[in-house]
Amino acid sequence: MTCDSVDYGSLVWSDDLILGIDQIDEQHRKWIALVQAYQSAVVDGGSAEEIQRTLTAAVAYTESHFDDEQAVMEEAGYPFIDDHLDQHRLAWRRVNGFTAGSPTEDGEETNDLRDSLADFLPQWLMLHINTADRQFARWYRSRSDSAQATAPCAPAAIDDGRVFADIPL
Template sequence: MAFFNWEEKYSVGVPRFDNEHKKLIDLTNRFYEAMKVGKARDAMQATCNELVAYTKTHFNNEEMALKQSTYPNLASHQEEHRFFTKQVMELKAKLDAGEPVMASTLGNFLKNWLVNHIMGIDKTYQKYLR
């Protein structure tokens, strides 16, 4: 059973972004599966690497679409993206340096991103991109 299942209530009404969000859910589920079987340490580096690539692509895609719309909160949305990107890069830097990182730190980060960013922040642009 997946840790986090996609439900229609998570949709932002833009198929491209819904599909990108589903990729983040898949990444989160794969990490939690690794945690369940005691392989979180092995999965952390790969998960962070995928997150770095994901943030670059997804945030760029969202911001370009928002710039082309009449979305009034672009600056604050970009600030949220910078905040998440900084957190991902800090986690990756620690892992790259061999510093200890708790699996729960990465797991909680992923969960927070899914719940707070997508359900809270991203839902606000829904009506501007339809």
């Protein structure tokens, strides 16, 4: 699969982002929608209430998605989990750095913070899904594929799809 068609500048879900792990793909789809809502609120000049609400939803989902992804990696025994979690931590620190700027107050500084976050988060998210998450998914899938291929005593299905030919239908 090529990633050439993914535009990192615009936050849009496309099937090129599918990694082949259903739980993570589903969360990425929702995550993108939530960050998109925040970005739209900022870019389209939404009300302060709308910006705050969409920001809170996007940030909360980012945190829970990171936790869920970490759980999948721990469960699978991903050998590069520390590097991956470092990326999550760095992004999380930046998000918190932006949001710590009193987003409910009016003023130029707050607007700058909102604009910066609305720039940073979509780009980071698209890049992260297409690099680090994709790398994990490749490892995860190859592990499942080889587990299937080397499964001990895995009986081959016979022509009519039945595994045990000697069991009467």
